[in-house]
Amino acid sequence: xxxxxxxxxxxxxxxxxxxxxxxxxxxxxxxxxxxxxxxxxxxxxxxxxxxxxxxxxxxxxxxxxxxxxxxxxxxxxxxxxx
Amino acid sequence: xxxxxxxxxxxxxxxxxxxxxxxxxxxxxxxxxxxxxxxxxxxxxxxxxxxxxxxxxxxxxxxxxxxxxxxxxxxxxxxxxxxxxxxxxxxxxxxxxxxxxxxxxxxxxxxxxxxxxxxxxxxxxxxxxxxxxxxxxxxxxxxxxxxxxxxxxxxxxxxxxxxxxxxxxxxxxxxxxxxxxxxxxxxxxxxxxxxxxxxxxxxxxxxxxxxxxxxxxxxxxxxxxxxxxxxxxxxxxxxxxxxxxxxxxxxxxxxxxxxxxxxxxxxxxxxxxxxxxxxxxxxxxxxxxx
Numbered sequence: 191x192x193x194x195x196x197x198x199x200x201x202x203x204x205x206x207x208x209x210x211x212x213x214x215x216x217x218x219x220x221x222x223x224x225x226x227x228x229x230x231x232x233x234x235x236x237x238x239x240x241x242x243x244x245x246x247x248x249x250x251x252x253x254x255x256x257x258x259x260x261x262x263x264x265x266x267x268x269x270x271x272x
Numbered sequence: 273x274x275x276x277x278x279x280x281x282x283x284x285x286x287x288x289x290x291x292x293x294x295x296x297x298x299x300x301x302x303x304x305x306x307x308x309x310x311x312x313x314x315x316x317x318x319x320x321x322x323x324x325x326x327x328x329x330x331x332x333x334x335x336x337x338x339x340x341x342x343x344x345x346x347x348x349x350x351x352x353x354x355x356x357x358x359x360x361x362x363x364x365x366x367x368x369x370x371x372x373x374x375x376x377x378x379x380x381x382x383x384x385x386x387x388x389x390x391x392x393x394x395x396x397x398x399x400x401x402x403x404x405x406x407x408x409x410x411x412x413x414x415x416x417x418x419x420x421x422x423x424x425x426x427x428x429x430x431x432x433x434x435x436x437x438x439x440x441x442x443x444x445x446x447x448x449x450x451x452x453x454x455x456x457x458x459x460x461x462x463x464x465x466x467x468x469x470x471x472x473x474x475x476x477x478x479x480x481x482x483x484x485x486x487x488x489x490x491x492x493x494x495x496x497x498x499x500x501x502x503x504x505x506x507x508x509x510x511x512x513x514x515x516x517x518x519x520x521x522x523x524x525x526x527x528x529x530x531x532x533x534x535x536x537x538x539x540x541x542x543x544x545x546x547x548x549x550x551x552x553x554x555x556x557x558x559x560x561x562x
Contacts, residue, residue, distance in 0.1 A: 193439065193444065194443070195442070241457065241458045241459075241460060245457070
């Protein structure tokens with residue numbers, strides 16, 4: 191399978207967009223993955239599910255603004271070069 | 273060389289100019305920074321330097337260039353830790369030979385621990401268990417060249433194929449390192465494995481791939497399958513023995529059975545990372561040997 195670096199960048203952008211569009215109260219709370227449901231005690235073992243929820247929440251917080259910029263650049267480039 | 277009659281001191285300056293064409297470069301001399309090797313070089317340089325203002329401008333420009341280079345080096349060090357990278361390339365021939373032997377035959381080696389010297393890991397030159405980047409980088413380049421060779425013997429070669437193979441292998445390496453990083457984060461392992469360490473461990477499989485493809489070129493498909501099988505098992509054992517010490521807790525790494533979900537998960541993670549190596553080795557080479 192001939193992957194190119196461009197395909198990797200596309201995959202990364204698509205994945206990050208997919209994580210960014212998960213809505214907090216409409217979706218994540220409904221399936222029990224909300225932010226307030228994962229705060230356990232301050233034990234030493236967060237567990238995989240808590241880590242995953244933490245990761246999703248931090249990606250959504252951190253990548254919101256850069257994704258706007260990256261997506262705009264992508265739109266402009268795709269419009270110009272097809 | 274026609275130029276207007278110079279005063280005495282300029283004529284004295286011309287003589288060392290002509291002699292310096294073949295002399296070793298003086299690093300402190302700003303005039304030799306941009307060496308002009310064209311035929312009219314000597315005349316041009318003297319015509320330039322005859323004007324003191326442009327001489328001053330040239331000295332100022334070259335000092336700006338060196339200042340800019342220093343600044344760029346400092347800033348580059350923030351993104352790519354060049355000083356840390358130098359540790360991974362501090363290898364010598366004995367280390368490389370022993371490590372290559374260890375990658376192909378890891379069954380006799382006893383002590384897999386990385387030795388430390390007052391909290392900093394010892395350079396790879398002195399410790400065979402330390403990860404290095406020299407073998408992965410050289411292995412990657414050799415793999416691309418051997419892939420080109422293999423495709424050439426089947427009349428499937430074109431210069432773009434080299435670029436496609438290179439970017440494809442690089443992309444799979446990046447995907448693998450990202451997957452390992454993600455799984456290490458999810459399992460909350462307190463390890464001192466850095467990203468560069470993971471790149472190094474993922475790059476060790478190129479050695480096995482090269483051996484497999486060369487055996488396939490020399491001995492046909494049977495040779496390819498046999499040598500690839502041997503190298504896959506070796507890399508599996510090597511990866512498990514190396515990563516076990518870094519990922520598992522110390523009691524479990526010494527071989528004693530430690531019950532508990534945490535250690536079991538970490539063992540599964542180590543085995544998954546080790547099992548991914550043969551898969552990648554086969555995936556990246558099977559289309560090269562017909």
